[in-house]
Structures are given as structure tokens and as C-alpha cells.
Amino acid sequence: MNRTPPSARVALRNLLIVLVITLAAGIYAYGWTVTDIDLEKPQDEQRQTNVQNALRELLSPRIFEQDRKIITTTTSFLMDCEGESPAAPESSDDPYVRVTPSCGKAGDVVTVEAFNFESGVQAGIRWAPVEGQRRPREVLETGRKEIIIDSTGDFKGQIEVPRISGSSGQIHQIEFLASIPSGPVRFSKITDEVIRRMAETIFMALVATSLSIPISAALSFFAAHNLMRPVRVPVGNLMMAIIALPIGWLIGVNVLAVIGREAINFFQGDLEVSVLSLLPIIGLGTVAASRSVVLLETPSLSHRLWAIGQQLVFALILSLLIGVIGGLSLVLGERLVDFADSIRPDNNVGLGNWLATAVVDGINGTGNLLNIIGGLIELSMNSIGGLIGAFILSSSVTNLTSGMLRSIAGVPAHLLGGVMGAINGVLVFAFVAEIAKSAALLSLLTPLAAALFAQQIVVLGHAAWRARQKKVVLSHVERIVRWLIALAAAATAFVITFIQLRVGRTVIDGTLPSLETIDIMGIEITLYLLNAMIIGGVLGSVFGLLAGTRQPFSIGNVLYNVTRNILNGLRSIEPLIMGIVFVIWVGIGPFAGVLALMLHSIASLGKLYSEQIETIDEGPIEALKATGAGHLQTIIYAVVPQIVPPYVAFTMYRWDINVRMSTIIGFVGGGGIGLLLNQQINLLRYRDAGVAVLAIAIVVSILDYASATIRERIT
Template sequence: MKKQRSLFKSIGLGLGILLVLVVYAYGFQVTQVDFAETSSEVRLTQLSRILRALAHPDIIEFEQEETIAKTPIYLPCPEGGLELPEVDTSEPYLVTDVACAESKENVIVEGYHLPSGSKGPIHFLTASGANLQLGNFVVAGDGTFRESVRMPTRQPVAEAQYIRATARVPVGAPMLTDTAIVTWDKIVETVFLALLATTFGTLLAIPISFLAARNLMSEIKYSLTSVALTILGWPLGIGLGLLLTRWLAMLSEKLSANSLLTAVSMVIIPLLAYALFRWILPLLGQKQPGVFVRISRLFVYLLIAASGIIFLQLLAQSALTVGQALIEPLGPLGFLGGFIAQLGDVLNISLPVVVALAGGAVVGSPMSALGQRISDRYAARFVKIINIVLSAAAGALLFILIGAAINWFYQINDLYKVLLIPGGVGALLGILLAVRTDPKDLMPLGSTIYMITRTILNAIRSVEPLIMVIVFAVWVGIGPFAGVLALGLHTIAALAKLYSEQVESIMPGPLEAVQATGANRLQTIVFAVVPQIVPPYISFTMYRWDINVRMSTIIGFAGGGGIGFLLMQNINLLNYRAASTQMLAIAVVVASMDYISSSLRKRLV
């Protein structure tokens, strides 16, 4: 029995080994492994040419003094003898061992009276005026050289052609080549590309990471009434927020047409808001506010919010104007003006988004509280009826929104298909959910958000920034900005995941203790979660910074700006010495950034 089993085992093992061999054999076939190619002579000469070019990065050059000597040569030998001019031996001169030669024939060239230590190329000057390099020479201490060169293959020409030696001696201080200067410009661009992408990515990844942390989200549970009202409330609030900003933008546009009016209202509006705030302050403390107080309070809040929005719109507008006006007078520091203008633009673009989200929160969270109160206070049967109505509406809304998104991609544009069917299906699912669940059951809203966030993050993370940048290059044009956006987006997804795993692994004790004091969810995060995650967040941000520096050096391959674009160009032009300069720059930057970040990490964490 025992023997048999061991026999089976060895057969199995043998088959296993065979299988592994087959896998690798197929792998060789698929990847076209060909070791003969590595030692083929043609390939090796090409390789050594490239490697030598790479070993001579094009960084410094010298001012050079040139001494030129030339001698005539006939190719091929003319019929009827030839006539050689007298050689002036007091000047630098060349001599060839033969006066005429055939194509591909070797000729010995000797040079005299050349500056000792100089070197340079030997050219064949064709009758049509082209230069063909035949070889190189180095002048010895006595001012002579001797080199054997091979004649090029040419059509027969009757008159004399020339062999020319250009002896070069470096003079003066070393200078940076044009390649080196361009490379420096681009490497600076690369580093800043990485910096901006890391900064944007980190700033957005931090809040998202909380949404993607299971231990924080799984506790968030609300009754179905509350969830349904939240789903209905958020889009409503977002819509109202957008409407409000658009309406206020018209107002602030009128104000900003006049610069004096802008300045005056930028002073008056904050003062007004502050006065309103002071006036409302005593009302905030009231324990049991009456209806009148509540309504007037709400009204004042709205006024304060509206004046804040107008103020920010004016601020954005004036930053844009002032920044652009500053570019000219600031001269070389003009980029500061550009920066101010860009900040104004960022504010202009992000304000509607922020206001819309805030509107969603302002409408959504009281509706959620209202829903919770309904399901807490009223009898189960009543809550059930409300649930059926509300979750039907919420389901319909959710599916119509999804339908609209699908419609945007596929352009179905059929009212019936994109509005009625999803609406009906959503309403049905909502009713089903409301009927099947206990009316006071708590729905895992947090876990659902967690799952959705994780799925989106995983999807984004699986697309390489090199591919993302293609889309962004179409959107904002080829250049470093496209690279910033692509790297930034990938950074958000990657960091949010790493961060959220840190949140999930924090010690639960302090969390529990802070919760026990009656702290609400936000306070718990700030007091118990944040202090625990600061060190790992810093260390992951630096890790990502290293990755982004590396990525930013090649993101130009796909149109993302930085040094990659230059490198790719030079490789395609077979300009290996310039490419070598850029590779060297990349190596230096990556290594030094690695060093800086690791020593910073040591100090901070």
C-alpha cells in the first residue's frame, strides 16, 4: 500500500516536472528567445557603437581651434597620367601613398605640421561637395599622423577630389552643450511634474481613504427611511447648489465688471457676513428654538453662505485679472503672476463643485436625520408604508442617474430606454427591498459606500498612468499638465488604498475610548484615528513621491511632458549621445530624490 502510493507520487512528480518544462519551452517559443542573436557580429558592432555613444554623454564642449589640411586624390585613376600640384611644406599638409585609387581601396594618409595633441576626422570631399567621414586621427608629439583609410564607393569622376583632415584643439573653459541645457530645463519640469502630481494626489487621497476603510465605514448604518431620503436629498441639494452658484455668478460678474465696485464689495461683503453672524450668535444657543427663530436662522445661514460664495467668486475673478496683469511687469518672476491667475482659475472651476457637494450635504444630512427620526418614532406599519414610497422613489432616481450615465457613453437617446425602464426597474427594486426588510432594520450604508469606493479605486489603479496620459493629452493637450493629471489620478487611487489599509489597522482601543466620551463621528476620526495614521501616511506619501519621480521621467513617452519626450525623440533620431545625457540626468535625479526622501523619512517618522 505504502509502496504504491510512493510510486504514484513519483509518477506525479515526473509529470509535474514535465509540465514545468513544457511551460518554459512554450515560453521560449512565445518570447522568441534567440541566444545566437546576442553574439552575431553585426549586432555586436551596432551594440558597441551605441554603448560607446552612451558612454559619451553630450554634456560639455570646448571652443575649438581648427587646422585644416587637404590633398587631392583621383578616384579612379585617370587615363593619360595625372598632374600633381606642388605641396607647400611650410604649412600643415597631407600626403597620400598613392595619388589615385579605386573605390574600396585602402590608402595611407600622412599629415605633417599639425598642432601636436590635436585630433579630428578625416573626410573625403566628393566632387559634388559632400563630406564622407573616412576615419579619425590623433596627432603625435612631432605634429604628424599616419592613418590607413578605405576609399568610399563612388561613381567615377574625372577631376581631382580631396581628402581633408580637420585637426581640432580645445581652447578656453569647458561649456555646457545645448543638449545639456535643454536637458536641465526638462529635468526641472520633470521634478515639478512629480511634485504637483504627488501633492494633488495626496490631498484628494486622504479624504477618500476614510471612505475606503472598512472599520470606519461598517459602523455607518441607517434605517431604510433615512437611506432613501439621503439618496433623494443629495442630488436635490447638488442641483440646488449648482443653481445657486450659477445665479450668484451672474451677480458677481456684474460686480466684477467694475474694478472699484469689486474692491468695495470685497470689503463690504465679509463685514456684512460677520455682522450677520454676530447677530445670529445669541440665537444659536437656544435650546428649544421657536419656528420663527428657526426660519430666520436658516435664512441668515443662507445669506451668509451666499455672500461667502459671491466673495469667493469675486476673489477668483480679481486673482485672474491681477495675476495676468502682473506677468508683464514682474519680468523673470512673471510665473508668480501666472500662478496667481491659475489659482483664481482653480477657485473658479472648483467653486461650483464644492458648493454643489456642500448643497448635497446641507440638504442630504437633515433629510437623513429626518428619516432616522421617522423610523425611530413611528409605528412599524406606518414606517413600512413610508419606506415603500420613499425607497421606490430613491431606487428610481438612482437607476435613472445610472441610465443617464450609460446614455452619455452610448448615446442611446431613447426616452423610453434611458428614463422609463431604469426608473421602473429601480422603483420595483426599491419596493422589493422595503417589503422584504423589517421597517426598522439598519441598512449597511457605510459598507455599500466602502465597496463602491474600493471598486472604483481598484479600477483606476489597474490602468497605468502611461495609458491614462493618452486620454489627458487629448483633453488638455500634449505637455506636462497632462502628465500631472494622469500621475495625480493614479496617485489618488494608489495612495487611497494604501492609506485606507493603514486606517483599518489602527488600534481599536483609543477609538473605543473616544467614542465612549460621546464624541461624534468626525471628532472620533480627528482625535482617535488621525494621530495614529500620521506616520504611515507620511511614509506612504514619500514612497509615492519616489514612484512619481520615476514615472514622470517616462510619462513623456506617451505625451505627458517632462524629460521623457526629449529622450524618446533622441532615441528615435539615433542621437545616442544626447539620449545618454538625458538618461544620466534621470539617474542622478531619481537617485538624489530617493536619498532625500529616505533621509526625510528617517527624520519625520
């Protein structure tokens, strides 16, 4: 086919290579310029001396300290040589100092010599005028910063006679101050501080990692495509469940949360009364939970109703129990803190007292933790009640109506689907719009949701058309056409919503959408929300009409994509940036660091965990499905045993990373050793900074090794 002569082809290829190389060179040159690379700077002598000094100090960490004693040896000096010059001191084996000449006027350069000192001793020279007239002043030997006695034990240097008015004829003293180490060598103050901060850092990492584990483990199941892809529910059931969610939430907030709060208040009172009144609740809970172990063959309606009744009782008991736990945590926490205070020893001198203090601190800490848990429950009781209500009602309603929905087919199913779809669209868009109106970038969510809906409508419509045509296999062209139509529909929906909700203004001005309200039948509603709900209703009804109620909908795919995208988004934001936000929220300190690391760990571990799920052996899943096990059972018996070792390994790995990260999160105020390091660097105390750097290096490499070893053992 190819008739081009070989030489021409080779020439063409060479030309292409030259072009690519030129282009690459151009890109590289641009990179060179923007990164401000300047080979002069590193050669600058002043800069070289600076970096050498800084490095020397960093590599000479002030780990130990020793007190110093100053020994002053003096010699006399006659100003302006008016009178008899003082005699030079006699040479002896003891330390002594000599100045030659021993008289002179201001500005003269004289030689100071010191003999018989210990080598390596630091020293300084002071000029002391006549006592009581002037304070001694520091004089530096010319061209040197500090004086260190050399190995012979002697010193020789030159100083300039200072200008002191009215001193003519006076005898001044030249003081040679030798600073001699004395007393025991001990850890420096900065070492103590570094050790304390390092412990704080390690615990920050530990707390952040352990708090993120349950959340990311739960999320990881939703972010694993092999588990989520097969999850499909009939559209009708899904729509029923979504309609029930807000109703359940309202019931939860108004009934379950009230019960929970009452429980907190009651159980916060007297511990003994609380424990006694707990017994009947436990009994009742056991009764409610004792559903038959063995599942019935075909549950009748009355059985379904009974099961739903049990579920409602379960919701009540659960809210009550959470309230009880909250109340008990508060009262128990307080008792523990009081108890700890009552037995705290007066001092921690001696090993026994030191140990007792540690135990008391432990009790105190546990009490505080319980208090925090109780407070957290008290604070979030509304949401807890709402969530329980929403999920229980949603599952009960779905359970009750699924049979009815299955029995409806044909046109009525599509009509019903249209009505339910409209309600669903309104609900979903109201929810999305609530989020979207809080910030300019988030305001793009509503048009995006509309685009997704439109795309799904095209896919559904195409599937319905295919079913009617009895076409099973899609040709390549059909795929492309469907993709193009879906894209066009999505774009249209996006643009219409964008214009209708004036998202453009929001994005350009960075302001929130106008909250102009309108009165519909006595209910005040913002125009923004109303518009969003109308768009949602229209899209939802089209969707429902097309889908009917029986069409399976891959809700698993939707959940997978949403979870994946959230995890990826969170992961792309560095913990340092998160740290800045949390410092604004909760103030400077380790708490902000913990929150930042936790959020990042959730995203990161969620991703790592889910990738582990995706690589498991799917055989057992298939086998358990074949036995008639449910989704949850399959996960517990076929998935969990396979993922425990890699989960432990990745958690260790994450802890390792978190220690590393928490060493620098202090730079933005996140607490830990980074805060200390930042302070020392800003104060130019490089020797102190060196201690922190050394500690980081030691801890990180130990953890690195430990986590690698443990991971190797497990997997």
C-alpha cells in the same frame, strides 16, 4: 483508517510529483514560445556591434561642448601623372601633410601621411580639384569612418583617387582638415534642455502629488473598513436622505449657484469696492456659524428648526463665499499679472536683473494660479451649488424626520418603507442608468445594481425571518443556503434587467442604448430610462417593505466597498494609459502628464492611506466613543493624530514614484524629460539621449535617498 500499503502511497506521491513537474514544464515551454525567445539573435555579430555602439553612445553623454577650429593643411597631387609631379613637402616641426605617390589616376590607392598634429585630434580628408571648377569632396580613408590622430601626433592612411572627368594633368589639392578644440568648455545645448525638462518633470510630480493628497486623504476614510464597518443608519433615514438629494441639487443649482455666479460677477469688478463689501458678509457669516459651542441635552423641535434654519443660512453664505473667492481670485490674479508686467526688467543681464526677473516670474505665476482658481470656481459653480444644496437639504430633512420615523413601528413602518423604497429605487436606478447609457461596458452597471439590490433583499428577508424565529446563531448549512438563495436572486435580477434593457445588443454592437422616447402624461422619457426606473421601483419597494424604516442599514459597508472598488480599478490602469487619454483631452504637454499622474496617485495614495487607518490603535476610538463624541470628532481626535506620520511618509514615497513615472510619461506625450528622451531616441542621437538618462538616474537616486531618509525620521 488509511490501509493503503506505504509503498503504494509513495508511488502515488511520486507519480503526482512527476505529473506536476511535467505540467509545469509544459507551461514553461509555452511561455518560452510565446515570448519569442531566440538565442541566435543576441549572438548575431551585426546586432552585437549595433548594441555596442548604442551603449557606447548612451554611456558617453554629450554633457559638455567646446567649439572647434578647423585647420586646413594641403598638399598637391597631379592627376594622371601628365606632367611634373609636385615635390613632396619638406619635413619640418610644423604640421604638414604628404601624399605618396604624388601623382596617379582615378582608382589608384595613395597613401596620405600627416605629421606633427596634436594627438587625439579629429580629422577629415577632402579632395579639392582646381579652384573654381568643382567643389571639394569628402574622401574617406578606406575602411574607417573617422580619423583620429594617434598618440605620436602622426597619421598614416590610404585613400582612393576620385574619378573626376576632364581633370587630366591638373594639380589637385588634398586637404587635411584637423578639427582642434578651441574656446571654453561649456554645458552643451542638450544639457541645458535636459536641466529645464528635468525641472519640469520634478514639478509635474510635485503638482500631481500635492493635488492628489486632499482627495485621496478624504477618500481614504471611506476605504478603511475599521472606520466604515460600524457606520449604520436606520433604513428610513437613509431613504429620506436619498429622496432629498436630487431636490437639494435642483435647489442648489437654481438658487445657490445663481448667488455664487452673481458674487463672482460682482467681485470681479473693482477690487476696493469688493473688499469693502466683504466686511458685512464676513459679519453675517460669523453670526450664522456661531452655533452654541456647548450642545444641549435634548434638543427640542424649535431648537432643531433653528439649527436647520442656521444650516440653510450657512448654505447661502457658503455659496456666496465661494463666489466671492472666485471673483476675488480672478480680479486679484489679473492685477498681479499686470503688476508683474509693469515691473518686469528689460533684460536679465547681471545678477540683480536675473533675481528681479525671477521675482517677477513668481508674481506672474501666482497671478496665473489665482486666475486658474477663479476660472475653475466660475466653471464649476453649478456643481458646487448643487452639491451644497443636496447635502444641506439631505441632512436637514433627515434631522427633521428622524424622530417621526423612529416613532412609527410595525406594519405602518413597513408600508412607509415600501413607498419610500420605491421612490429610492427609481431615483437610484435613474442615476445609474444615466451613467450606464454612456458606454457599452458601463451599461453592465444597471444589471449589476439590480443584482446587488436583489441580494440585499434576500439578506434582509432572512434577517427578518431570523428575528421572528428568535434565531441568533447561524448554522453552517444555513449560511450556505442563504448564500445560494442570494446568488440565485442576484442572478435572476441581473438576467431580467439585462434582457429588459437590451444590454446584450449594447455590449455586442458597442453602440449606446436606443433613445426611443415615450410620452407619459406630457413628459417625454426614453424607454431605456423608464424601464430602468420601473425595475428600480419594484426592487426598491420590495426592499423597503421588508426592511421597514427602523432596520439599521450598514451604509458604511456599501460606501467602503464602492470606494475600494473604484480605487482598485483606477490603480490597475497604468498612468501611461491614462496619459494617452489625457493627451487626447488637453493636448501634448506636461498638463496631460500631471492629470494622469494625479489620477493614478489618488487611487494609489487612497489605498495606502486607508491601509494605514486600518492598522491604527483602535483603543482611542473606543475611548472617545465612550465619552459621547460624534463620528467626526472621533476621527479628528482619535484617528488623525495617529495617521499623520505615515501619511507624510507615504506622500514622500509617492512623490518619489511620481518623479520616476513622469520621466516616462513623456513617451506618450505627457511632457517632462520623457518627451525629450523619446525625441532623441527616435532621432538616433544616443549621446544626447544619454544626458537625459543620466539626469534621470541622478535625480531618481537623490530623491530615493531623500525620501527614504525623511520616512525613516518620521516613523
